[in-house]
Amino acid sequence: MKKTLLLLLLISAxxxxxxxxxxxxxxxxxxGAPLPGVSILVQGTNTGTVSDADGNFSLNVADGxxxxxxxxxxxTPKIIPTAVSAGQSSPLNIALAESSEVLGEIVVTGSRxxxxxxxxxxxxxxxxxxxxxxxxxxxxxxxxxxTYVAPSFQSSRQTISDGxxxxxxxxxRGLGPDQVLxxxxxxxxxxxxxxxxxxxxxxxxxxxxxxxxxxxxVEKIEILRDGAAAQYGSDAIAGVINIILKSRTGLSGNxxxxxxxxxxxxxxxxxxNKDASVNITDGGTAQVGLNYGLKVGQKGFVNITxxxxxxxxxxxxxxYTGQLFPAVDGKVVDDEILAxxxxxxxxxxxxxxxxxVKGGGVxxxxxxxxxERLDVYAFGQYNNKKGNAAGFYRYPNGVPAAVRTNVFAxxxxxxxxxxxxxxTDISAAxxxxxxxxxxxxxxxxxxxxxxxxxxxxxxVNYTQAVSIANFQREFNAGGNGxxxxxxxxxxxxxxxxxxxxxxxxxxEQRSEKYTITAGEEASYKNxxxxxxxPAGAQVFSGFFPQNAGSHSRHSVAGYLDLEQDITKSWVLSxxxxxxxxxxxxxxxxxxxxxxYKITDGxxxxxxxxxxxxxxxxxxxxYAKTNTLFVTQNGQQVAQESGTFTNDSKPAEILGIPxxxxxxxxSFTVGTTIQxxxxxxxxxxxxxxxxxxxxxxxxxxxxxxxxxxxxxxxxANATTANFFSNAVDTRSRGIEGVLSYNTxxxxxxxxxxxxxxxxxxxxxxxxxxxxxxxxxxxxxxxTNQVNTYFNREDLSRFEIASxxxxxxxxxNYKAGKLGVMLRxxxxxxxxxxxxxxxxxxxxxxxxxxxxxxxxxLDQTFGAKMVTDIALSYDLVKGIGLTIxxxxxxxxxxxKHTHSGNVSSGRxxxxxxxxxxxxxxxxxxxxxxxxF
Numbered sequence: 001m002k003k004t005l006l007l008l009l010l011i012s013a014x015x016x017x018x019x020x021x022x023x024x025x026x027x028x029x030x031x032g033a034p035l036p037g038v039s040i041l042v043q044g045t046n047t048g049t050v051s052d053a054d055g056n057f058s059l060n061v062a063d064g065x066x067x068x069x070x071x072x073x074x075x076t077p078k079i080i081p082t083a084v085s086a087g088q089s090s091p092l093n094i095a096l097a098e099s100s101e102v103l104g105e106i107v108v109t110g111s112r113x114x115x116x117x118x119x120x121x122x123x124x125x126x127x128x129x130x131x132x133x134x135x136x137x138x139x140x141x142x143x144x145x146x147t148y149v150a151p152s153f154q155s156s157r158q159t160i161s162d163g164x165x166x167x168x169x170x171x172x173r174g175l176g177p178d179q180v181l182x183x184x185x186x187x188x189x190x191x192x193x194x195x196x197x198x199x200x201x202x203x204x205x206x207x208x209x210x211x212x213x214x215x216x217x218v219e220k221i222e223i224l225r226d227g228a229a230a231q232y233g234s235d236a237i238a239g240v241i242n243i244i245l246k247s248r249t250g251l252s253g254n255x256x257x258x259x260x261x262x263x264x265x266x267x268x269x270x271x272x273n274k275d276a277s278v279n280i281t282d283g284g285t286a287q288v289g290l291n292y293g294l295k296v297g298q299k300g301f302v303n304i305t306x307x308x309x310x311x312x313x314x315x316x317x318x319x320y321t322g323q324l325f326p327a328v329d330g331k332v333v334d335d336e337i338l339a340x341x342x343x344x345x346x347x348x349x350x351x352x353x354x355x356x357v358k359g360g361g362v363x364x365x366x367x368x369x370x371x372e373r374l375d376v377y378a379f380g381q382y383n384n385k386k387g388n389a390a391g392f393y394r395y396p397n398g399v400p401a402a403v404r405t406n407v408f409a410x411x412x413x414x415x416x417x418x419x420x421x422x423x424t425d426i427s428a429a430x431x432x433x434x435x436x437x438x439x440x441x442x443x444x445x446x447x448x449x450x451x452x453x454x455x456x457x458x459x460v461n462y463t464q465a466v467s468i469a470n471f472q473r474e475f476n477a478g479g480n481g482x483x484x485x486x487x488x489x490x491x492x493x494x495x496x497x498x499x500x501x502x503x504x505x506x507x508e509q510r511s512e513k514y515t516i517t518a519g520e521e522a523s524y525k526n527x528x529x530x531x532x533x534p535a536g537a538q539v540f541s542g543f544f545p546q547n548a549g550s551h552s553r554h555s556v557a558g559y560l561d562l563e564q565d566i567t568k569s570w571v572l573s574x575x576x577x578x579x580x581x582x583x584x585x586x587x588x589x590x591x592x593x594x595x596y597k598i599t600d601g602x603x604x605x606x607x608x609x610x611x612x613x614x615x616x617x618x619x620x621x622y623a624k625t626n627t628l629f630v631t632q633n634g635q636q637v638a639q640e641s642g643t644f645t646n647d648s649k650p651a652e653i654l655g656i657p658x659x660x661x662x663x664x665x666s667f668t669v670g671t672t673i674q675x676x677x678x679x680x681x682x683x684x685x686x687x688x689x690x691x692x693x694x695x696x697x698x699x700x701x702x703x704x705x706x707x708x709x710x711x712x713x714x715a716n717a718t719t720a721n722f723f724s725n726a727v728d729t730r731s732r733g734i735e736g737v738l739s740y741n742t743x744x745x746x747x748x749x750x751x752x753x754x755x756x757x758x759x760x761x762x763x764x765x766x767x768x769x770x771x772x773x774x775x776x777x778x779x780x781x782t783n784q785v786n787t788y789f790n791r792e793d794l795s796r797f798e799i800a801s802x803x804x805x806x807x808x809x810x811n812y813k814a815g816k817l818g819v820m821l822r823x824x825x826x827x828x829x830x831x832x833x834x835x836x837x838x839x840x841x842x843x844x845x846x847x848x849x850x851x852x853x854x855x856l857d858q859t860f861g862a863k864m865v866t867d868i869a870l871s872y873d874l875v876k877g878i879g880l881t882i883x884x885x886x887x888x889x890x891x892x893x894k895h896t897h898s899g900n901v902s903s904g905r906x907x908x909x910x911x912x913x914x915x916x917x918x919x920x921x922x923x924x925x926x927x928x929x930f
Contacts, residue, residue, distance in 0.1 A: 021058040022082060024092030026051045026070065035072055035096060036301065037219070037247050039106030041117070043067040043079065047494065048106065052299035052369075070094055071106055071117065076677070108186065109222040109242040110231070111573070112492055112504035113563045119672050122571055122595035122605045124684045124735065126150055126223040131246065134215050136811075136820045136869045138258050138885040138923035140287040140309055141211040142218070142243075143168045147915075148824050148867070151757040151805045152225055152239075152735055155210075156913035157354050161198040162540055163452060165355040165389035166421040167209045169202040172238040173225065173688070173733060174759045174801050177207025179613055179662075181228070181236035184213070184243045185365070185379055187429050188232070190448030193482035193514065195622045197643055197696060199792075201800045201913055204696030204723065206616045209450065210241075212383040212425035214307035216253065216289030217363035219246045225735060227666030227688065229611035230575040230591035233508065233557055237611045237664045237690060245365040245379055246303050249293040251930045258923025259284045260314055262889055283314040283354060283918055300368035300375070308360035313388065314353035314918050319345050324414075325396045326404070347413060351390040354918065359385025361425075374434035380427055387421040391539035400533040403465040410460075410473070417459035417539035422479075424451045431488075440492040445485070453479035456523065456540050462533040463526050478519035478543035482618065486510045499565035508557045514617035516624075518548040524625070526716050534640050535716040536625060541640075544715065547623040555581045555614075569597035579612075583620070584661055587612045601674045605684075611664040619694060619723045620659060621645055625716050641699045642717030650711045650720045654700055655778025657724055664690045683736040692725035692774065693797075698787045698834070726774055726789045728764040729797060733757060747815045756806035763797050786834075792911075795832035800912045802827040816873035820883070823866050826914040830859045831897050858897035863890050865915050881925040889920040 026038040034055030041048035042061060051057040059068075063084050071077035075096040082092065107118050107125045118125055128149055130142070139145045143155040155170035172180040177196075182189040192209045196202045221243050228236040260283040286309070293303035324334045324345075338344065361383030369375040396414045399407050431444030454477040465471040490506035518524075519542020526535035536542060557579035564572050575591040591609035598604065625642045644650045646659040670684030699719035702709035712720055738754045763771045771794060775785045804827035812819045833856035869883030892914050 021060050022066075022068065022084060022092065023056070023058045024094060026055045026057065026072070027093070027095050028075075029095040029097045032095075033250075035075075036249065038070060038072040038075075038096070041069045041071070041106060043069050047500075052301075054295065054298065056299065068092065069117070070096065072096055107222050108244075109183070109240055110224040110226065110228060111563060112231075112490075112561050113494075113502035113573075119674050119680060119682070120571075120595065120603070122573060122593040123224060123226040123607050123668065124605075124670060124682060126152075126225065126737070128221040128223065130215060130218040130221055134254065135879065135925065135927045136818065136871055136881055136883070137867065138256075138869075138883060138921050138925075140215060140256065140285060140311075141168075142213060142215055142221070143170050143210050145215060146170070146210075146221065146223075148807070148822065148865075149809070150223055151755045151807055152733075153223065154801055154805070156201075156916055158198075158200050158913070159352050159354070159389075159917070160391060161196070161200045162391075162419060163194045163421065163454070164196045164198060164200050164202075165419070166357065166385075166387035166423060167192055167194050167207070167452075168211060169196055169200065169205065169207045170210060171202070171801060172223070172241070173686070173731060173757075174761045174803070175238040175688070175690075175731060176205040177202050178205045178235060178616060179237040179690075181232055181234075181240045182208040182210065182243070183232070183240060184427070185245055185429070186242060187444060187446045187488070188484075188486050188510075189243075190427065190450060190484040191482060191616065191618075192425075193450045193452045193480035193618065195480075195618045197622070197624075199911060201796055201911075203796060204619070204694065206618045209423070209425060210243075212361065212385075212423075212450075213243060213381060214289060214305055214361050214363055214383070216291055216307045217245055217305035217365070217381075219244050219248070225684065225686070226593075226607055226668050227609040227611045227664060228591065229613075229664075230577045230589040230609055231559065231561060233510075233577065233579060234555075234612060234614045237613055237662070237666070237688065245363060246291055246293065246305065247301055247365060247367065248291075248303065249295050249301060251290070251292050252928060253290040254287070254925055254927040255289075256287045256923055256925035257285070258885075258921055259312075260918045260921050262919025280919075282312060283921070284310075284312040285923075286310045296366070296368050298369075300366070302364070302366040302368075305363040306360070309385075310358040311354065311356065313351065313356040315349070315351050316917050317350040317352045320348055320350070320393075320395070321345070323395075323397050324348060326401075327397075341413070343413065348393060348395060349416070350393050351416065352917075354916075355387045355389035357385055357387040359383065359423075370434075374432065376430070376432050378428070378430040380429060381425070383425045385421075385423050387419075387423070389419050389421075391417050391419065394538060400462055400531075402531045402533055403460075403462050406465045406469045406471060407460060407462075409469060410471070415458055415460070415538075417537070418457045419540050420455040420457055422451075422453040422455070425449070438493050442488070442490040444488050446488070447483070447485045449481065449483040451479065451481045453517070454519075454540055454542075456537040456542075459538045461522055461525070461527070461535065461537055463528045463531060463535045464522060466528045466531045466533065472522045475523035475537040475542060476520045477523045477537060477540055478517045478548070480618070480622075481513075481515040481517070483513045484510065485512075497564065499568055501565070502563040504559075504561040504563075506559055508559075509554070510557075511552065511554045512617055513550055513552045514621055515550045516543050516548045516621070518543050518545040524716065529713075536640075541625050541716065543624055551617055551621040553581060553583045553617060555579055571595050581614055581661075584614065587661065587663075603672045604670070605672065606669040607667070609666045611666060613662040613664075613694075615659050615661060615694060615723070619646075622723075623648070640717050641719045641721060642712060642715040643696070644715070644720050644722055646723050648711075648722075650700075650708055651722050653705060653708045653711070654720075654722075654782075654784070655776035656697070656722045657774060657776055659694070659723060660692060660725055662690055662692050662694060662725070664688055678742050679740055681736070681738045683734070685734045686732065688731040689728070690731070691728045693727050693729050694723055695726045695789060695793060696723055697721045697726070698790055698793070700784060700787050703782065703784075724774075724788070726793075727771060727797075728774075729761060730764055731759070731761045733759040745814075747813075749811075749813045751811045753809045754807070756804065758804045760803065761798050763794055790834040791832040791836075792834035795830060795912075799830040799832075802829055802914055818871040820867070820869040820871070822868075823864055824915070825862060825864045828859055828862045829912040829914055830857070831895075831911045832857050833897065856897060858893075858895065860893040860895075860912060860914065863892060863914055864888075865890055877930050878926070878928045881927070883923055885921040885923070886915075886918075887920060890915075891919060892917055 433442040523542025593607035
């Protein structure tokens, strides 16, 4: 590697610029400050660059007359006519005026030609100006910010879902978190080590922890809504999210604080609050973020960000109305015991809400030119956060009789076990790029690592409590780790073919490692098999030593990417990528895309591509026993469920098919309409067919098989589940963005954006209307296909996430005063019970306590969330914002389905999600920029 870098340096130093340049400087019209990172593009070509830390730029062109397009996020773009004669031109000193217009901004995601404007891109790309948005909204993390500004993006915080309480899974186009690729500054970002194994919408998936990247460090985010595996590799089935870090100089930052201030609802009691006149206040969130950039030399920069966030827990639990204490002689004596002990039912409090999270991180982004043709760059991040979430309350009547004496001595009223997380995320990238003759090159190495460790408190290992009065109450349950190292070498060159041909090619080598660390003995061991009580720490038993260890794989890839401007109006691009994985073999994928301008303001675009997603190492090797709660006769009953690897002995006994890659075919067609600089409309329709979708199966029992029973017992489990390629799916949708931007009066501006997405995700079905399930002969013969993939699994794919979402955002600015008003409508979601036949309601179970038939399937109506914020520039460089998210205090419908409610205990669950479950949030923020 060192020899290669030295060779590149020597070769680069030997070249001299043969062509003269168009040079200039970009400044802020208001204060004259230089603007770094401004996009400069020769109109009608792929020739472009960006301004340096001092706002200076240099652009190589041949003699001729040109229109130079100057655009920068947050500023009104300009088109500057320029004449270049005999290699000379006058310097361009350009001042840009502030604006909220972003559609003219140059995007780099989805094209290797040097960037096109968003409206000229042959594929749909959203630009999210995070550095501006954070000053006028209450959300403090990337997942929540994107959920409310990007209709195709969805992320809802989960509850009662183990590790998923601490890392929010995110979706694009309603597909899985692991079917969207995340880049940072154009380089592949590593995934989290967390596997979502509980009953959430994204069960069985592995995503990227976007919230590990401080929002304060981000300049903008580009969301490519199109398949891109042929360009970027595995995971880019739904699209690509490219997070672009700040490169500005100077000092900026923000300090914010907010709380949920929500009211009593007549339909249910929130957090045991029965007084309608008293607001509930919780979830206090404080954020402090600082960003500082300094110039290095004439054109280089180093930008550093530090951020700390402390988020309080929330609770939206209904009061439990069922039996609390064990019956005496068949008589329920709850009220009598409560009176004797001076207790009320409020003392048996679940926690259904956001987990508590606190932590922060540091981000560094640097680019230092070595000469006119070569520069080195580096960026990296360290983040650590600690979380606290609760599981199901262990009510006294649910404590096994064999351990009640000892457990009640410590926990006389039962106990609420807690999961404490310690999540560390680091990444580092470094590279060298420049020109070798007429070729651009970029050689880089990117490393990322995520560690997730579990500590269980306020708990007990029942098998230990059988004979030990002073039993252990805190446990180190072990954890998971995932690391990824990626080496990229990319080349690109523009050729004078027709109106310009860009050729890009390159290679990638990637190594990945997944680790499981065993918990301490008491966290998993069965100390008394004969007692017949659950083993391991209650709520989250530790990882077994036999499952601990490291698992690795590597892949190599090569790609060719062509982009041809056939005419001034017609561009055609094509990409081909070959990739080889050490654990499952080869894959070859393609992409073609085109855009044709009917007029200067109207264009059509379309694309077709194939894609793939390699099974993650987490899905291949995750193995653990978890305590799950299932509904039996109207009661939530604990069940010890083991997750076994796909190649394990239990999987072989049950005939679980071998794990392989997911493959896809994607098609997109759309139009863009631009009328002057004020009105823009983009509409795109898509279809994505995915074969062999990987799911986490449901829980198989031993079925009387002695061999399987022994295998389960060895893992302290009574049931088993596995990762498997179970079904094929088809996703269709329409996405649209309509924007209007204008200035009027002396210092007034208005921007309105109406955006929406309409999604139809379906599991492919046969002629009989039933899902086509890839089950083995053994599963069919033993009548266990419904356990392999059931109605609830089907609903997770099709209807458990919003199938449509619309938003209207209005920003008005008058001098120092700004107003933001936003409404986001989250479409309906539906839960399907896995155990029943919806066509036979007479067979639905009866709740043993109420004597009423259970409510099984449930549809939750669409909800509108309204946000408002007022901002004011106190002095030059310092602004104040106050506002409210969900100002009308809207809640999702109360959950009443059988998979969630047991005698009135819960208001919300992890089964389906729309916009969260916390109600109104009031906040204040001070931001500064010097």
